[in-house]
Amino acid sequence: MPSIPVQTMAKKAKPILLGTALITIALALSACTNSNTATNTTNNTSSATPSTTHQITSNATSNTPTNTTSTSSSNTSITNDLNAIDSLNTSLNNDVQSSQSALNDQATNLNE
Amino acid sequence: MTKKTLLSTMLLATLTLAPIVSFAAVTNTTIAPKTNADAKTAAQQKTIDSLKTRATTEIDRRVTALTALVTKISAMKRLTTTQKASFAAEVQSNITALNALKTKIVADTDLATLKTDVKSIVDSYRIYLLFMPKIHILSAVDVGSQIITKFSDVITKLQTRITAITTEKTTLQAKLDDMKAKITDATTQFSQASRAVIALDPTGYPGNKTQLQAAHQLIVAANADLKTARQDAKDIMAALK
Structure with a gap:
């Protein structure tokens, strides 16, 4: 079997390498396309999910302040009522005290 | 006589005569001792002055309290206009009568008359004795009702x-x-207190005194109930926050 010179072999190998490179590039490109598709899919999915999530979050955000505001408003309203009660109670205490003093005064006067 | 001797004589004479002159002056001022009648008159005048001072102080105190009562009556929200007008008129009439009595007492010169007038501050002016606790009880009911609404x-x-x-x-x-x-409970007690005193009349005094005292105890109990309710509200609010 005649030996093939190395140089000849190199010459023959060039088209093979080129073909391999082309196939690799083609595969790479294909992979890229698939990857893009996947990305798009993911994007689509993620764009849909965040949209829903945002909506929920948005709803949750709007509900929470409403509840907090409602609770806070209720607290303020009750506190105002209780403050008014405290103020009136001072007046009531004065009347009870004055009634007691008047009855004591009666006793003093009757003893005169 | 030398100048020195003359000066000594004058000094001696001054020292000797001074007590005599002084004694004479004292004798002159005590020369007319008081009779028993004068002493009695002075003591009576002292009693009259003392009674007048005491009477005017008592009348002023009543007039001040009654004037404040008129203001209190007008501020009540739960009484009808007719009730307010009726109570205010009675109190005002009492103020006028007390001021007239004060004028008479100040002018009194006879001790017996003065004593009778002073006694009448209490005996004839029962409206003061009745109205002071009565209006304060009604005012307490009035304020208590506002608290209950709140x-x-x-x-x-x-x-x-x-x-x-x-x-x-x-x-x-x-x-x-x-x-x-x-x-x-407080609503019931305030209602009972109001019913107990609203119709009490000065002519029924002191017979109606027990009703005044019972009504007072009712407002004391109602006030205690409101305090407990206030504490409950405070506890609930603390847990809810």
């Missing part, structure tokens, strides 16, 4: 809050139920 609002608001919670619901509902019970 508490009703608070109970409604707290009930809404307790219904919406999940934790401590039973405990807080029990507090609110206690609060409701106390408000109901």
Whole structure:
């Protein structure tokens, strides 16, 4: 079997390498396309999910302040009522005290 | 006689005569001792002055208190216009009578008459003795009713809050139920106190004194119930926040 010179072999190998490179590039490109598709899919999915999530979050955000505001408003309203009660109670205490003093005064006067 | 001798004689004479002159002056001032009648008159005048001072002080105190009562009556929200006008007119009439009595007492010169007038401050002016506690009790009922109205609002608001919670619901509902019970008790007591005194008349005094005292005890009890209800509300609010 005649030996093939190395140089000849190199010459023959060039088209093979080129073909391999082309196939690799083609595969790479294909992979890229698939990857893009996947990305798009993911994007689509993620764009849909965040949209829903945002909506929920948005709803949750709007509900929470409403509840907090409602609770806070209720607290303020009750506190105002209780403050008014405290103020009136001072007046009531004065009347009870004055009634007691008047009855004591009666006793003093009757003893005169 | 030398100048020195003359000076000595004059000094001696001054020292000797001075006590005599002084004694004569004292003798002159005590020369007319008081009779028993004069002493009696002076003592009587002292009694009259003392009685007048005491009487005018007592009348002024009553007039001041009654004037404040007129203001209190006009500020009451739960009395009818007719009741307010009636009470105010009676109190005002008493103020006028007391001022007239004060003028008479100041002008009194006879001790017996003065004593009778002073006694009449108490005996004839029962309106003061009756109206002072009566109006204060009615005022307490008036203010108490306003407090109960406010508490009703608070109970409604707290009930809404307790219904919406999940934790401590039973405990807080029990507090609110206690609060409701106390408000109901206070409402009954204020109502009974008002009914007990509203028709009391000065002519019935002192026979109606026991009713005044009973009404006073009712407002004391109602006030205690309101304090407990206030504490319940405070506890509930502390748990809800």
